Amino acid sequence: MSKYTVDIIIAACEDYISSNLSHREICQKYGIYYNDKNHNSMLNKWIRRYRAQGESAFLKEKGNKKYTSQQKKAIVEEYLDGKGSYKDIAAKYGIPSETSVRKWVLRYNANKELKDYIPRREVYMAEARRKTTIEERKEIVEYCLDHGRDYKGTASIFDVSYSQVYSWVKKYDANGEEALTDKRGRHKKDDEVDELERLRRENKRLKRQLEENDMLVQLLKKVKEFEGM
DSSP states (O other), X not given: OOXXXXXXXXXXXXXXXXXXXXXXXHHHHHTOOOOTTTTOHHHHHHHHHHHHHGGGGGSOOSSOOOBOHHHHHHHHHHHHTTSOOHHHHHHHTTOSOHHHHHHHHHHHHTXXXXXXXXXXXXXXXXXXXXXXXXXXXXXXXXXXXXTTTOHHHHHHHHTOOHHHHHHHHHHHHHHOGGGGSOOTTOOXXXXXXXXXXHHHHHHHHHHHHHHHHHHHHHHHHHHHHHHTO
16 A cells, blocks of 8 residues: 555645645645655655646556657657756656656767667566665655555566565665665674674684784794704
């Protein structure tokens, strides 16, 4: 079930446009999550889509949208002609992520082919888990929640795996946006680990010191042998 119903989204957009209420006040009124750091990017995105497409922007379509190479080119040229920002054009054409428009523009400017996009039917067993930024993960989670927790459809649209989307949404549910930060590869400090892990690290340090000391002893022996010749 979606965190926010279509009725709430539409009502919030209409209320914001027709009144003098701020983003914070609209969010408080309709029980929408408010993010001070991003100035509530979720509500901003809804308002942009509503202004571009009206209520139809939030009516769920069957299946995922397809984009032909010709359609992509027309969208890119519209951006290059200065007819809107990435966000504006994404909202106008119902493209879930402004990142998609940005990528198409970069490919076009690099004289690379804009290929037809046909959403994958199956994403549960995706071979590769592409790297994503924290902002992309936030955007993906927001989209998934806005579309009834459609993990499979979200994965297909944003070109990530089903398991990635599912994991990010669960982390967001449990601990909010901070949980979406990728902590892989970060070496924990001693005060962040348990006693057993601390002892293991200390053991490694001591072994390394012993190895270095042994190498020094062997080197001194060779020096003495050389001097005694």
